[in-house]
Amino acid sequence: MLRELKEGLAAGASAEEVVSAIFEKIKRSRLNAYNCLSEESALERAKNFDKKPWGGLLAGVPIAIKSSISTKGIETNCSSRILSGYIPPYDAHVIERLKEEGAIIIGKTNMDEFAMGTSTETSCLGPTRNPWDTDRVPGGSSGGSAAAVAAGEAPAALGSDTGGSIRCPASFCGIVGIKPTYGLVSRYGLVSYANSLEQIGPLALTVEDAALVLDVIAGHDPRDSTSAEQDRVFLPHTERYLPSLTNGVKGLTLGVPEEYFGEGVDPEVEKAVWDAISKLEDLGAAWKMVSLPHTKYALAAYYIIAMSEASSNLARFDGLRYGLRLGADQDWHTTFSEIRAAGFGPEVKRRILLGTYALSAGYYGRYYLKALKVRTLIKEDFERALSAGGADLLVTPTMPFPAFKIGERIEDPLSLYMADVFTVPINLAGVPAISVPCGFAGGLPIGLQIIGRHFDEASILRAAKAYEDATPYHEAVPKEVV
Amino acid sequence: MAEKDVIIGLEVHVQLNRLRSKLFCGCSTDYHASDPNTHTCPVCLGLPGTLPVVNRRAVEYAIRVALALNCDIQGETLFYRKNYYYPDLPKAFQITQYDFPLGLGGSILIKGEDGEEKKIRITRVHMEEDPGRLVHAGTIDRAKYSMVDYNRCGMSLLEVVTEPDLRSPKEARSFLDKLRNILEYLDVFDGDLEGAMRIDSNISLTGGERAEVKNISSHKGVEKALAYEITRQRSARRRGVAQVQETRHYDELRGITVSIRTKEEAHDYRYFPEPDLVPMRIADWVPKVEAELPELPDAKRERFVAQYAIADDHARSLTSEIRVANFYEVVAKRAPPRLAAVWIADVLKGELNYRDVTIDRFSSHQMVEILDMIEKGKITEKAAVEVIRTILDHSGDPSVVDPVAVVEAKGLARAEDDAVKAAVRAAVEESAQAVADYRAGNEKAINFIVGVVMKKTRGRADPGEANRLVKEALDGI
Numbered sequence: 001m002l003r004e005l006k007e008g009l010a011a012g013a014s015a016e017e018v019v020s021a022i023f024e025k026i027k028r029s030r031l032n033a034y035n036c037l038s039e040e041s042a043l044e045r046a047k048n049f050d051k052k053p054w055g056g057l058l059a060g061v062p063i064a065i066k067s068s069i070s071t072k073g074i075e076t077n078c079s080s081r082i083l084s085g086y087i088p089p090y091d092a093h094v095i096e097r098l099k100e101e102g103a104i105i106i107g108k109t110n111m112d113e114f115a116m117g118t119s120t121e122t123s124c125l126g127p128t129r130n131p132w133d134t135d136r137v138p139g140g141s142s143g144g145s146a147a148a149v150a151a152g153e154a155p156a157a158l159g160s161d162t163g164g165s166i167r168c169p170a171s172f173c174g175i176v177g178i179k180p181t182y183g184l185v186s187r188y189g190l191v192s193y194a195n196s197l198e199q200i201g202p203l204a205l206t207v208e209d210a211a212l213v214l215d216v217i218a219g220h221d222p223r224d225s226t227s228a229e230q231d232r233v234f235l236p237h238t239e240r241y242l243p244s245l246t247n248g249v250k251g252l253t254l255g256v257p258e259e260y261f262g263e264g265v266d267p268e269v270e271k272a273v274w275d276a277i278s279k280l281e282d283l284g285a286a287w288k289m290v291s292l293p294h295t296k297y298a299l300a301a302y303y304i305i306a307m308s309e310a311s312s313n314l315a316r317f318d319g320l321r322y323g324l325r326l327g328a329d330q331d332w333h334t335t336f337s338e339i340r341a342a343g344f345g346p347e348v349k350r351r352i353l354l355g356t357y358a359l360s361a362g363y364y365g366r367y368y369l370k371a372l373k374v375r376t377l378i379k380e381d382f383e384r385a386l387s388a389g390g391a392d393l394l395v396t397p398t399m400p401f402p403a404f405k406i407g408e409r410i411e412d413p414l415s416l417y418m419a420d421v422f423t424v425p426i427n428l429a430g431v432p433a434i435s436v437p438c439g440f441a442g443g444l445p446i447g448l449q450i451i452g453r454h455f456d457e458a459s460i461l462r463a464a465k466a467y468e469d470a471t472p473y474h475e476a477v478p479k480e481v482v
Numbered sequence: 483m484a485e486k487d488v489i490i491g492l493e494v495h496v497q498l499n500r501l502r503s504k505l506f507c508g509c510s511t512d513y514h515a516s517d518p519n520t521h522t523c524p525v526c527l528g529l530p531g532t533l534p535v536v537n538r539r540a541v542e543y544a545i546r547v548a549l550a551l552n553c554d555i556q557g558e559t560l561f562y563r564k565n566y567y568y569p570d571l572p573k574a575f576q577i578t579q580y581d582f583p584l585g586l587g588g589s590i591l592i593k594g595e596d597g598e599e600k601k602i603r604i605t606r607v608h609m610e611e612d613p614g615r616l617v618h619a620g621t622i623d624r625a626k627y628s629m630v631d632y633n634r635c636g637m638s639l640l641e642v643v644t645e646p647d648l649r650s651p652k653e654a655r656s657f658l659d660k661l662r663n664i665l666e667y668l669d670v671f672d673g674d675l676e677g678a679m680r681i682d683s684n685i686s687l688t689g690g691e692r693a694e695v696k697n698i699s700s701h702k703g704v705e706k707a708l709a710y711e712i713t714r715q716r717s718a719r720r721r722g723v724a725q726v727q728e729t730r731h732y733d734e735l736r737g738i739t740v741s742i743r744t745k746e747e748a749h750d751y752r753y754f755p756e757p758d759l760v761p762m763r764i765a766d767w768v769p770k771v772e773a774e775l776p777e778l779p780d781a782k783r784e785r786f787v788a789q790y791a792i793a794d795d796h797a798r799s800l801t802s803e804i805r806v807a808n809f810y811e812v813v814a815k816r817a818p819p820r821l822a823a824v825w826i827a828d829v830l831k832g833e834l835n836y837r838d839v840t841i842d843r844f845s846s847h848q849m850v851e852i853l854d855m856i857e858k859g860k861i862t863e864k865a866a867v868e869v870i871r872t873i874l875d876h877s878g879d880p881s882v883v884d885p886v887a888v889v890e891a892k893g894l895a896r897a898e899d900d901a902v903k904a905a906v907r908a909a910v911e912e913s914a915q916a917v918a919d920y921r922a923g924n925e926k927a928i929n930f931i932v933g934v935v936m937k938k939t940r941g942r943a944d945p946g947e948a949n950r951l952v953k954e955a956l957d958g959i
Contacts, residue, residue, distance in 0.1 A: 070531040083530070090524050092531060187758075191530040195757035224533050225759050309757055312565050315574030316528050320630075332569055332628075359565070359752035368754060 002061060002209040005155055009053070009060040015046040015104065019062050022106060026153045031129045031138075033148035035067050036075045037107035045104045056102030057216050063098060064154035066145050067108040068115055069200060070189035071095050074105065078191050079123035080113045082343025083323045092189020093224070094158060094200050094217040101216045109144030109157060113345045114314065115165055115193040117141050118419045121410045122347040129406070130172060131478035132444055136403040139169030145203045146173040151481050156205075156213050160190055162198040163302055164398075164423025167435035170203055171398035171447025174437045174476060176210045176464070177203045179423075181455045182430035183228035185214075186221030192313040194306035195226075197427040206474055207436060207465040211241040214457065228455065244458035245465040250284035252463060255391025259295040260422055266401040272439035272446045273397045276467060280395070283466050290391055292381040294374065295425055301374035302424035303417060304358050304367050311355030317343065350413065375428045382429040386453045393463055396422050398435040398447030422449060432457050436464045437473035445473070487688040488712055490654050491646035492704075494661060495639050495680040497612060498543045500670050504636040505611045506534030506577065511637060514675055518617075518631035526636035528573035533758045536561075540609065540638040541584075543670040545764060545771045547640055548585030548607045550664050550778055557765040559584045561609075561756040566749055569630050570614040578610035578641075580753045584764065590664065591780060592656045593798075595649065602657055603645035612637035615677070634677065646684065651708035654683065658701040659802070663779050666804045674840070685711045690725040695739050698732050707732040707739055714739065782807055790819035799827040805841050806831065812846040817853040825853060825866070833870055843877050844870075851885040862944050865894040897942040902935070905943065906951045909934035920956055928952055 009015055019042050026034055042062065049060045065071060068078045070088040072095070077083040095105070112122040120143025121127040128143040130136040131151040138147040142159025146169030149157050159166040161179035170177025178201040185200045192198070202213035218241075221227045256277060261270055277287055319325050319339035320332075326342060329335050344352070358367040385391055399419060409416045426433045431454055438448035448467070452460040468474055501511055507525035525532040548555055562580035585607035594600030614635035618625035642661065648654045662679065665671035673679060681704050686692035693715070695707050710732075715725050727745040732738075777785070779801045786797040786807075800810045800823060813822045826849065834841060852869055855861045861869070869888050876882035889895055897905075909931050910917060919927035928949065935948040 068531075070529075076530070078530075086530070088524075088529065088531070090529070187531075188533050189531040192758075223535060225535055226757075308754060312563055312575055312752070312754070315565060315567065316530075316572060318567070318569075318574070320569060321527065321572065322529070336567070356752065359754055361750045361752075364752075364754070 001205050002058070002155055002212055005061060006059065009049075015049040015060040016043060018060075019043055019046040019104060019106065022062055022153060025151075026107070026148075029151065029153055030134060031131060031147045031151055031153070032126055033109055033128050033144040033151065033153055034064070034107045035077065035079055035110045035123070035125045035144065038071075038074045038105055039107075041073070042104050042106045049102075049104070054102050056100065057212060058098060059102035060104065061102070062104045062106045062155055063213075064106055064109050064145055064148050064157040065095065066142050066157070066159045067111050068160055068191045068193070069094060069158055070191065071105060071108065074108060076108065076191065078114045079111045079125055080343065080345070080348065081124045081324055082317045082319070082339065084124075085324075086322045088189075090189065092200075093186035093221045095189065097217050097219075098158075103216075106154060109142070109148055109154075109159075111144055112141035112165075113348050114191070114310070115141040115160060115162055115198075116310070116347050116351055118164070118168055118416050119404070119406075119410065120144060120169070121406060122345055124345055127406050130403050131481060132174065133403065133479070136405050136444070137172065139172030139399070139403060141165040141169075142177075142203065143169045143172075146170055146175060146177065149173070149203050149205060150175050150478055156209055157203045158200055158213070158217070159203050160193075160198055160200050161427065162194050162306060163427050164420045165198075166201045166203060167398045167423050167433060167447065167449060168420070170435040171449075172403035172445065174445030174473070174478065175203060175205055176207055176434065176436050176468075176474070177201065178210050178214055178434045178457070178460075179426060179432060180214065180218065180457060181228075181432040182427075183226055184218050184432070184455065184457070186219075186224040186227045188221055188223040192309070194309040195313065196309060197302070197306060207434075207461060207468050208242070208245060210434070211245055211461050211465075215241050218457075241457060241461055244462050247462045248284060249280055249463050249466045252285045252392045252459065253390075254280060254285050254287040254463075255290035255385050255394045256287055257290050257292045257295070257385065257394055257396055259292050260396035264400050264418070264421070265397060266441060268439075268441035269397050269399070269401060269446050272441070273395070273448055276438040276448045276471075277395055279470055280463065280467055283470055285463070287395075288391065290385040290394065292378070292385060292425065294377045294381050295421075297374045298378055298425040298428055299417060299421055301371040301378070302420070302428055303354075304371035305375065305428075307351045307355030308358045308368050308371075309355070311352045311359065314344075314348065314352055319343065347413070378425050379429045382425075382431050382451070386431070392452070392459055394451040396449045396451070398422060398449040402441045402444035402446060426451055430454065432460055434460050434464050436468060437476075438467075438471070439473055440476070445476075485650060485712070488649050489646045489686050489688065489692075490648035490650075490708060491684045492642075492644045492648065492654060492657065493682040493684070494642045494658065495682075496547070496642060496661075496665060496671060497675070497678050498540060498638040498640060498670050499672050499675050499678055501537065501540055501543060501638055503537055503539075505537050505540050505609070505638040506636055509636065513633035516633065518629070518633060521633040522635065526572075527632055534577060534756070536759060536762065537638065541762065541764065542767065542771055543638070543668075544584050544607070544609050544640055545767060546668050546670060546775060547642075547665065548588065549768070549772055549775055550668055551585065551588035551590055551604050551607060551642065553585030553588030553604060553607050555585055555764060555768050556582055558582060558761050558763050560761045561759045562753045563756050564751045564753055566751060568613065569628070570616050570635070572614070572632065572635065576611060576613065577756050577759070579608035582761075583608035590657070590660055592653065592660050595653060600653070602647045605643040605645050606641075607643075608641050610639050610641060611635075612639045651705040651712070654708055655701050655705040658704060660779070662701075663802055663804070667776060667778055669776070683708055685715070686725065687712075687715050687719065690715065690719065691727040693725065693727075693739070694729045695732050696729055696742070698734075703732060703734055706737055710738055786810075786823075790814055790823065792820055792823040796823040796827040799831060803841070809841050809844075809846055809849070813849045813853070816850045818857065821853055821857065822849070825849070825856075829867060830870060833874055837874055839874070839877070843874060848873060848883070848885050855885065855889065859896060859944075861889055861894055861896055862942065864941055865889065865896070868892065868894055893940070893942070895942060896944060897939045902939060902943045902948060903951060905935045905938040906948065906955055909938060910952065910955050917956065928956070931956075
């Protein structure tokens with residue numbers, strides 16, 4: 001789809017008209033996918049493009065950005081009151097890359113506050129609605145990005161994925177989302193929730209679109225010490241993922257982890273995933289059952305690590321230098337305590353408190369260190385399952401069930417946390433994964449998760465593309481698209 | 483004096499201020515003459531989304547120091563987060579080291595209270611970032627508001643922790659002097675810059691709990707604060723009041739320490755490994771850094787004794803500051819080394835200390851000229867001291883630079899023999915009583931006459947020579 005858009009623009013279609021049409025659509029929309037639009041700068045850039053078109057992998061292509069990714073001159077508030085009005089003086093690495101390749105930033109998308117959630121309901125700006133059923137959540141935390149892409153309010157978007165925050169909303173909204181290998185995409189400029197787990201990645205309508213955006217944003221960045229060295233990834237300005245799409249699945253062996261099926265999984269979801277496995281088999285892939293025996297510890301380890309890191313990352317928000325300010329200042333201690341009390345929502349406070357507790361003297365060994373050990377075991381599970389002679393890729397459901405109703409789970413954090421059971425192990429292991437549409441249950445999209453070896457995004461994309469070409473699910477259009 | 487029951491250990495924060503950029507970002511370290519908050523960037527301001535990148539040169543400097551302090555360099559080293567809220571800390575955590583510090587188990591030699599060499603053990607050396615600086619509008623307890631300057635934020639610090647091996651405030655001070663000396667030898671540190679070194683001292687009396695006196699920036703201040711603490715803890719003990727583990731602040735103006743918090747109120751810093759940085763394998767860096775390590779004070783002292791045949795005390799004095807040692811070596815190439823050692827170690831350093839200025843105020847060329855005049859008998863030692871003082875007191879005055887010109891202008895040249903002889907004759911004539919006393923067998927009376935000669939020649943006569951001539955005149959009559 002991006003290819004058609006690019007070809008149209010190259011053939012003389014007006015970028016200004018494309019961008020204006022998108023803004024009109026956004027303004028008519030009831031989805032609340034955006035929390036801030038950069039209409040003026042986007043239209044100006046589009047006009048400039050029309051006057052004197054430039055080149056690049058995304059020349060003239062409008063793109064939406066999750067509110068946790070820093071954009072110079074555009075408010076980046078992470079859907080939190082405490083960052084209201086914060087306008088970064090610098091661009092994230094991925095934003096620099098998008099601009100270098102000619103893209104046009106149209107706005108910042110709604111999200112769970114500081115990416116803490118699975119439904120985009122914890123946003124201080126109200127929930128985003130699922131375009132397939134506006135009574136339902138779009139998933140989270142990158143729910144705004146997913147809903148915008150699914151509803152045609154953005155041709156493509158960036159999200160961030162700490163424990164499923166790209167794949168979950170991609171699955172709930174019936175689109176494609178990639179969580180890259182940890183270290184493939186620079187985190188410089190991504191407002192940290194849990195540094196050791198998260199990656200920025202694309203949300204798009206098709207595998208090809210997602211691969212194109214990934215081509216743009218992947219690559220080494222010396223400003224991120226956890227960014228992989230050049231020889232492990234590919235040189236910037238080259239297309240590495242797009243050409244791998246056409247290779248098909250012949251010769252690939254798929255592993256089906258036994259722990260990802262059964263109890264707690266919606267039967268329709270389970271059926272759709274098995275149908276997908278059969279389809280891939282028809283296309284020439286082999287498959288076998290594998291085991292990831294430490295899966296049952298993943299959620300606990302994930303939440304301890306994520307909350308611990310978050311408690312430290314979010315401590316800097318005190319209203320002193322930027323963000324929320326309340327009435328008259330008192331002494332520093334009182335002022336910053338009041339700002340934090342008023343600025344953070346209940347889920348963020350819950351995670352800060354739990355994380356602070358887990359890192360406290362006397363508990364560190366019992367919680368944080370133990371969680372790190374579990375993380376190592378889970379990583380080894382994946383390395384074993386994906387070792388030479390084992391499987392090349394793993395296939396699982398992305399989410400155990402389709403999108404739930406707004407308000408249905410928000411009062412029960414544990415049941416919300418449980419929804420992440422198939423996505424968090426991937427972040428703990430640092431391996432890449434994609435979610436692609438694989439069917440519907442009661443009119444709601446279902447996502448297929450394909451997981452690969454470290455830095456082997458190419459194989460994931462290859463399988464996802466072959467599957468997409470052989471199925472109609474990505475062509476379905478949600479009700480809410482006007 | 484060393485007291486058997488006094489136990490002191492130090493934690494010294496050293497700013498590696500000879501680095502050109504900060505520890506985790508590219509900001510310049512040259513902020514001392516700049517306006518507040520002009521040497522900052524999104525990274526050192528801790529803006530959302532920014533990430534630290536380790537300055538490799540800072541790690542090299544840190545390895546240099548750890549090697550010079552005879553530490554074991556760890557094969558792999560790691561940064562941690564130390565979490566606490568304070569407005570000078572924009573991320574609300576300090577990136578520091580915890581487990582796996584850069585260097586462990588070192589030592590340095592100081593001159594102990596008894597004058598003997600004493601080994602002070604170093605527990606660990608680790609890297610961390612400096613926070614910003616608070617500026618209070620008024621005094622800390624009265625200020626209506628405070629301002630933050632983040633220029634300092636993110637500067638590379640080394641924390642050097644000693645074992646409790648020090649036994650007196652004076653030993654603590656000699657440790658600090660020696661540490662500063664080593665750091666300057668390594669060219670990683672300029673002790674003259676504001677905030678270059680900040681010291682936390684732990685002090686206890688045998689059997690008692692310890693007090694930590696925090697954040698003193700001068701060596702003299704540490705010595706005074708520790709002396710105060712010894713008196714305070716002793717008198718508390720006499721009154722039967724037990725010392726509790728506590729943190730104290732040194733009030734420099736009043737020369738006393740004040741309790742800030744007790745152990746119960748201590749922070750829980752919730753240390754955990756910094757997820758934005760990866761472990762560093764530094765074992766491979768060590769050989770290169772070691773090969774480039776400069777000569778250190780103790781080695782230089784031994785070499786000076788051997789190479790220039792000077793006294794050990796002189797060598798120790800000359801090497802106690804890298805700039806003085808370098809100055810000496812330049813002079814010793816162009817003047818007799820032993821004479822140079824005496825004049826630099828005993829005279830010049832004393833005059834510099836008296837004026838509280840550094841040796842940069844004096845040039846090796848000036849020293850060579852002065853030594854030349856002494857050696858050739860053109861000026862007396864007394865006049866040479868006068869020349870040094872004159873030059874130092876007129877620093878910056880271009881007309882008072884050349885020692886030969888100073889001697890001329892002030893009429894300090896050694897008096898010609900005839901003039902001295904004439905003065906001797908006149909002195910003998912004027913001093914009838916002293917002459918009579920001398921003749922009556924009082925040899926000391928001659929000193930009075932020599933004094934008159936010196937007065938008449940305005941000090942330009944050599945006292946020994948004058949003595950000889952007076953004696954000749956008296957005995958010859």
